Amino acid sequence: MEKVLAQTFTYEALTSLIENVFREANFNSYQAGAIARVIAAAERDGCKSHGVYRIAGCLRTAAAGKADPTAVPQVVECSGPIIKVDAKCGFANAAFEFALPHLVERARKHGLAAVAINNCVHFAALWPEVEAITEHGLVGMAMCPSYATVAPTGGTKPLLGTNPFAFGWPRPDAAPYVFDFATSVAARGEIEILRRAGKPIPEGWALDAEGAPTTDPDAALSGAMLPFGNHKGSAISTMIELLAAAMIGDLTSSEALDELGTTTLAPRHGELILAFDPDRFSAQSSVAAAVRAEGLFDGIVRQGARLPSQRRFEARKRSLSSGIHLTADEIEMIDPNLDQ
Amino acid sequence: MEKVLAQTFTYEALTSLIENVFREANFNSYQAGAIARVIAAAERDGCKSHGVYRIAGCLRTAAAGKADPTAVPQVVECSGPIIKVDAKCGFANAAFEFALPHLVERARKHGLAAVAINNCVHFAALWPEVEAITEHGLVGMAMCPSYATVAPTGGTKPLLGTNPFAFGWPRPDAAPYVFDFATSVAARGEIEILRRAGKPIPEGWALDAEGAPTTDPDAALSGAMLPFGNHKGSAISTMIELLAAAMIGDLTSSEALDELGTTTLAPRHGELILAFDPDRFSAQSSVAAAVRAEGLFDGIVRQGARLPSQRRFEARKRSLSSGIHLTADEIEMIDPNLDQ
Numbered sequence: 001m002e003k004v005l006a007q008t009f010t011y012e013a014l015t016s017l018i019e020n021v022f023r024e025a026n027f028n029s030y031q032a033g034a035i036a037r038v039i040a041a042a043e044r045d046g047c048k049s050h051g052v053y054r055i056a057g058c059l060r061t062a063a064a065g066k067a068d069p070t071a072v073p074q075v076v077e078c079s080g081p082i083i084k085v086d087a088k089c090g091f092a093n094a095a096f097e098f099a100l101p102h103l104v105e106r107a108r109k110h111g112l113a114a115v116a117i118n119n120c121v122h123f124a125a126l127w128p129e130v131e132a133i134t135e136h137g138l139v140g141m142a143m144c145p146s147y148a149t150v151a152p153t154g155g156t157k158p159l160l161g162t163n164p165f166a167f168g169w170p171r172p173d174a175a176p177y178v179f180d181f182a183t184s185v186a187a188r189g190e191i192e193i194l195r196r197a198g199k200p201i202p203e204g205w206a207l208d209a210e211g212a213p214t215t216d217p218d219a220a221l222s223g224a225m226l227p228f229g230n231h232k233g234s235a236i237s238t239m240i241e242l243l244a245a246a247m248i249g250d251l252t253s254s255e256a257l258d259e260l261g262t263t264t265l266a267p268r269h270g271e272l273i274l275a276f277d278p279d280r281f282s283a284q285s286s287v288a289a290a291v292r293a294e295g296l297f298d299g300i301v302r303q304g305a306r307l308p309s310q311r312r313f314e315a316r317k318r319s320l321s322s323g324i325h326l327t328a329d330e331i332e333m334i335d336p337n338l339d340q
Numbered sequence: 341m342e343k344v345l346a347q348t349f350t351y352e353a354l355t356s357l358i359e360n361v362f363r364e365a366n367f368n369s370y371q372a373g374a375i376a377r378v379i380a381a382a383e384r385d386g387c388k389s390h391g392v393y394r395i396a397g398c399l400r401t402a403a404a405g406k407a408d409p410t411a412v413p414q415v416v417e418c419s420g421p422i423i424k425v426d427a428k429c430g431f432a433n434a435a436f437e438f439a440l441p442h443l444v445e446r447a448r449k450h451g452l453a454a455v456a457i458n459n460c461v462h463f464a465a466l467w468p469e470v471e472a473i474t475e476h477g478l479v480g481m482a483m484c485p486s487y488a489t490v491a492p493t494g495g496t497k498p499l500l501g502t503n504p505f506a507f508g509w510p511r512p513d514a515a516p517y518v519f520d521f522a523t524s525v526a527a528r529g530e531i532e533i534l535r536r537a538g539k540p541i542p543e544g545w546a547l548d549a550e551g552a553p554t555t556d557p558d559a560a561l562s563g564a565m566l567p568f569g570n571h572k573g574s575a576i577s578t579m580i581e582l583l584a585a586a587m588i589g590d591l592t593s594s595e596a597l598d599e600l601g602t603t604t605l606a607p608r609h610g611e612l613i614l615a616f617d618p619d620r621f622s623a624q625s626s627v628a629a630a631v632r633a634e635g636l637f638d639g640i641v642r643q644g645a646r647l648p649s650q651r652r653f654e655a656r657k658r659s660l661s662s663g664i665h666l667t668a669d670e671i672e673m674i675d676p677n678l679d680q
Contacts, residue, residue, distance in 0.1 A: 076624065081421050082451040084624065111422040114452055116621055139587065155645030159636075167579050177582070179575040229569025235519040235648050236576075238636070239507050242517070246632035247479060247618045249625020254639060255632075278587045281456055284416065284424065285589020292586035292595075296499075296578070299594060305495030308575050 007331055008323030015040040017334045018055065025059050027069035034093035038124045043324050046315030049189050050125045052326065052333045058091070058123055061265040067091060067121035073098040081106050081113040084248075087120035092144075092271055095120050096129050099273070104136045107275035115273040116248040122146065123266040127180035127309065130168030133275050134176035140168040143240045144271040147257035150184045151224035153234035156211025158224045161253030161267075162188060163240040170278075172290055175316075177297065179308035183237040184225045188263075191217050191225070244272040347671055348663030355380040357674045358395065365399050367409035374433035378464045383664050386655030389529050390465045392666065392673045398431070398463055401605040407431060407461035413438040421446050421453040424588075427460030432484075432611055435460050436469050443615050444476045451620035455613040456588040462486065463606040467520035467649065470508030473615050474516035480508040483580045484611040487597035490524045491564035493574035496551025498564045501593030501607075502528060503580040510618075512630055515656075517637065519648035523577040524565045528603075531557050531565070584612040 009017070015036045022032035035058060042050035062069040071090025075083060075098060083102045087095035099115040106113035126142040133140030146161030166180035185205050194201050195217035206220030207213055214220055227233035245252040250270030251259060260267050278289035297307060319325075326334075349357070355376045362372035375398060382390035402409040411430025415423060415438060423442045427435035439455040446453035466482040473480030486501030506520035525545050534541050535557035546560030547553055554560055567573035585592040590610030591599060600607050618629035637647060659665075666674075 080450045082620070110420045110450075112452070112454055114616075114621075118624075139583070151643070152640045152645040155640060155643040157643045159639045159643070167575070169579075169582050177578075179572075179579075181572050181575070183572075228572050231648065232519075232521050232523075232568050232573070234645075235507070235521070238517075238640070239509075239519075241636050242509050242633055243479070243616070246629045246636065247616060247621045249622035249627060249629065249632075252632060252636055254636070276454075276583070276587060280422070281424075281454075281587045282589035284458075287589060289586045289589065292589075292592060293582055296581050296586065296592055296594070299499045300492045300495065300578070303491070303495035303497045303499065305492040305574075308571065 006325065006327050008325050010323060011040055011044050011319070014043060014324050014326075014334075018052065021055060021334055022058070022069070025062065025069065027062070028072070030072060030094040030097070031069050031090050034097050035091055035124075038093050038128045040324075041128050042125065043326065044316055044319040045312040046319075047125065047312060049187070052330050054123055055333050057264075057266060061121060061123070064265055066260060066265050066268065075099065075102060078102050078106070081110040083113065083115045085115060085117045087117055089119050089121065089268060091266075092117060092120035092122050093124060093128075096132075096271075096273070100132055103133070103273065103275050104138065107138050107277050108280075111280035112274065112276045114275075115271075117271040117273070118248065118250050119268060120271060121266050121268045122271070125180055126164050126166035127168070127178050127312075129273060130166045130180065131176055131178055133273075134168040134170035134178070137170050137277075137279070139170065139276040139278055140166075141274040141276075142166045142271065143244045145241050145245045145251070145253040145256060145269050147260060147263060147267040148254040149188060149225050149257075149263065150227055150237065150253075151207060151211075152238065153227055153231045156207055156224060158257075159254055160227065160234070160237045160241060161256070162225065163237045163253065165236065165240060169293060170290075171294070171297075175309070175313040177293070177307060177309075181228075183227055183233055183240065185228045185233075186225065188221075188225065191220050195221065244270055248272055346665065346667050348665050350663060351380055351384050351659070354383060354664050354666075354674070358392065361395060361674055362398070362409070365402065365409065367402070368412070370412060370434040370437070371409050371430050374437050375431055375464075378433050378468045380664075381468050382465065383666065384656055384659040385652040386659075387465065387652060389527070392670050394463055395673050397604075397606060401461060401463070404605055406600060406605050406608065415439065415442060418442050418446070421450040423453065423455045425455060425457045427457055429459050429461065429608060431606075432457060432460035432462050433464060433468075436472075436611075436613070439613070440472055443473070443613065444478065447478050447615035447617050448620075452614065452616045454615075457611040457613070458588065458590050459608060460611060461606050461608045462611070465520055466504050466506035467508070467518050467652075469613060470506045470520065471516055471518055473613075474508040474510035474518070477510050477617075477619070479510065479616040479618055480506075481614040481616075482506045482611065483584045485581050485585045485591070485593040485596060485609050487600060487603060487607040488594040489528060489565050489597075489603065490567055490577065490593075491547060491551075492578065493567055493571045496547055496564060498597075499594055500567065500574070500577045500581060501596070502565065503577045503593065505576065505580060509633060510630075511634070511637075515649070515653040517633070517647060517649075521568075523567055523573050523580065525568045525573075526565065528561075528565065531560050535561065584610055588612055
């Protein structure tokens with residue numbers, strides 16, 4: 001059996017290969033398709049941490065009975081500016097795809113709208129969702145809990161999740177302004193990478209199980225991570241627990257971990273997504289929202305600072321012109337038959 | 341003329357004295373009353389930085405023609421979940437008081453609602469606003485630009501404001517969960533206090549006019565402050581410029597500074613306030629939003645961490661039982677006749 005070589009793929013071809021992996025594991029087309037699209041998008045954008053490497057975790061979570069790969073998301077409420085979607089224990093990605101047309105229609109009609117997704121299993125980044133909202137000329141904000149691995153500032157025990165917060169602003173002639181970050185100092189995966197490399201983690205990232213600061217990745221993983229920006233980041237992370245768990249009637253990060261019993265599978269909880277129509281909010285103004293926003297971006301870039309996500313957009317550009325490059329090991333994750 | 345002694349006041353008496361100061365400077369009752377209530381609330385809560393010390397700046401801003409003390413705010417749109425209020429170049433506080441009943445009614449009706457205030461002059465904290473929203477059992481979020489004193493992460497020049505971000509969550513049997521912070525590492529006033537004391541500022545707070553890190557408060561004030569939490573805080577501050585300036589058709593921090601020409605008066609721009617009805621969002625859930633939230637707060641407090649605003653609520657409790665204490669110098673700011 002000869003070892004397959006590194007290879008490049010189009011976004012469509014890669015999506016299709018990933019979708020097949022999930023279809024063969026008895027995921028329905030909603031689940032398999034939605035997951036494949038975000039994993040392929042991550043590879044296209046050079047986000048290896050959310051790329052094909054995540055496939056195994058999704059399959060494992062479904063095999064453990066912690067996610068339903070045959071779930072058909074259901075829009076259970078769509079009244080006024082609020083859309084409630086029951087993911088039926090499927091993955092968040094399919095639920096978001098069901099919600100998006102409603103969110104766009106409601107945000108255009110009312111000026112702002114919210115999607116609350118319940119009972120969804122999370123493994124991906126939030127930027128694909130806020131970006132999808134910006135493609136409709138709308139402003140997007142998304143947040144969700146995860147599982148309890150982060151101590152509130154001043155505390156010592158895991159209670160909050162790494163609780164990602166994402167925001168997207170549409171730009172007429174450029175890639176959107178998008179950020180998506182964990183509200184912990186570092187993502188859990190970053191600690192894991194240093195652990196495998198036998199390297200210490202920077203000071204300020206984590207506490208050990210006794211609550212003392214540590215630079216030992218093992219001690220950090222069995223202790224607690226810390227929020228970004230001290231008490232301010234801790235407050236934002238707590239806000240995410242309140243809005244995207246308590247308020248929408250779904251599990252907090254602490255409850256999600258209790259339910260799952262492990263951090264090796266993807267957690268199930270809820271998600272909150274807001275969309276705003278800038279044209280509607282700025283209707284009485286003599287300066288269009290887009291014009292003012294471009295002035296701001298120009299002021300950032302002109303002084304040598306970068307807009308967030310630019311590395312990702314540059315990788316996307318390269319992928320679209322010369323293909324998405326996968327190593328031999330990565331290809332084995334999506335097509336074991338290629339080397340036969 | 342005998343020097344007046346330190347004295348204590350009830351909240352009502354202090355509000356009335358402050359209101360008189362503004363009435364005598366020809367502020368109308370909407371402006372004078374709304375400003376007096378937030379300044380008295382700050383003194384009641386031990387927030388000296390937003391207390392009677394702010395009176396002089398408000399008077400100066402009006403005297404310079406940069407705020408209209410006779411403005412009557414106008415609700416210019418109230419359709420669906422969006423309320424637009426024109427502050428008519430008066431202070432934000434009166435505009436918020438006009439908006440609040442509409443915001444509460446709309447949030448209850450639709451589940452979420454937004455107030456965009458335009459043309460308002462800002463000098464106060466945002467916590468009185470989110471707290472007022474929580475008093476109606478609703479969740480509040482508020483944000484606004486200020487004037488350009490903060491460099492984006494990776495940059496060296498003032499472009500962003502100290503852009504405060506506030507959030508409030510109602511609690512049935514306790515003071516609400518409330519935070520309100522500048523998205524810069526430190527508030528400008530904190531640098532000013534160290535400057536007057538002849539002390540250096542901590543590392544990481546600011547850059548000098550050449551863009552080099554500095555611990556000299558003078559160099560910091562003529563250079564640029566830094567966002568909290570590095571690139572993540574910088575992104576949140578930028579989001580505030582986009583949502584609460586560009587989107588609502590009002591001035592960014594950079595434009596507000598250009599318009600005002602100085603950082604010694606209060607800036608004019610806009611503000612965005614969101615309200616959510618947690619009962620509406622959690623309607624299908626078997627666990628009430630409040631129950632889950634209390635579990636979260638309990639998990640924070642039980643491990644020795646503090647909820648934000650607790651020092652303020654403790655000061656309020658003391659003030660309500662034994663009065664609001666003002667020094668002789670502070671009393672002179674609100675009643676020069678007391679020492680005659």
